[in-house]
Amino acid sequence: MKRFHSYLAGFAVSLSFLCSVAHAASKPALTVKLIPWRTRWVLPVSVGGAERKLLFDTGGGLTLLSPDALKGCDAWGRLTGFRMFGDRGDTKRCSNIRIGVSDYSVVLPAVGFINLGKLNPGDADLDGIASLNLFDGKPVTIDFLNGQLTVESPESLAERTKGMRHLKARLNREVQGLALSVMLEVPTSKGPAYMELDSGNGGTVLVGKQVAELFGLDPAKEAKQTAHFSVVPGVDVDTEDAFTPDIILDGNLGMPFLKRWVVTLDLKTGDVWVAAAKRPS
Structure with a gap:
């Protein structure tokens, strides 16, 4: 019996060690x-x-x-x-x-x-x-x-994205390939539009005049409008602060969209995942 308890204790220590190793391996960088x-x-x-x-x-x-x-x-x-x-x-x-x-x-x-x-x-x-x-x-x-x-490690990236929604996107490189931004693919009745994820835009969602009608917006209206459209089912752009200016992009998703999400960007592959953001309890 003592030997059994000794084996059991040894197994518990080993399990604890393996769990701590796994936890350490999945830590972000x-x-x-x-x-x-x-x-x-x-x-x-x-x-x-x-x-x-x-x-x-x-x-x-x-x-x-x-x-x-x-x-x-x-x-x-x-x-x-x-x-x-x-x-x-x-x-x-x-x-x-x-x-x-x-x-x-x-x-x-x-x-x-x-x-x-x-x-x-x-x-x-x-x-x-x-x-x-x-x-x-x-x-x-x-x-x-x-x-x-x-900044994720390979292990923490795999762990993080298990319960997140995968979205289609493209890496956008300008200025002789030195610049880097992410363009989210957004479906329309004509084909995919591409909208920039822009945390520098603190208060609006912009939809280019040239595609505004595809998103139920008025391209001639200069005042703000209410926008509601889906990226994928369950991931929506929903704001009263949308505008339809003459821009060279299909759209620009600022903080009214971004603040609703935790966003993971793989800046090597162009993969994007999102999960609903929550205030700490």
Whole structure:
């Protein structure tokens, strides 16, 4: 009997050890708390050893920093992109800039300049924008309701996405392939439309004038409208803050959509999963 109890105790210890190993294996690579910034979020980073605050902008494409954050950089050449309203943006570039996010760091092949205070005085205290190219090739999860960003490990990605809805999407690369954003596939009666996931858009859902009628919206109306359409059954865009401007995209899904979801983006494969966001109990 004593031997049986000894075997039982040994089995329990082994089981406990295996469970802790499995738990450790499924831990994400990194979890970062985002900082509230009105209707959006700020990502705390380090650049050249200095702490910086960057607007977390999943629709930004390129990570851009203030002249102060890039002080000492030997700027050269030009990077050119187009904003969704069709206006062109040019900036000189800095090469091989290391940006740290807690224990994670990456050397970006190109970083451009931006002065957010000139664009919006309310953003003057920010040092730039952090775009998805910071995490190029990595799987990341963003809880847009509670402000948490997670860089997943292969094991935590598999565990995380078990109960999530898979959505069709495309990785969008502009600016000579340096930029990175995600375009969600949204069905219409004519075929799939593609809408950008944009956490830099704090208050609206935009549907391009050219496809507005396919989503039951009035392309001629300048005031906001109520939009309701499905990405897949159970994952809906439902907002009273939709507009139908003349943009070069089919659409742009800002925080009125994103804050309802926890979104996992595999920035290597283009896979996207979502689950309903919940406030902690």
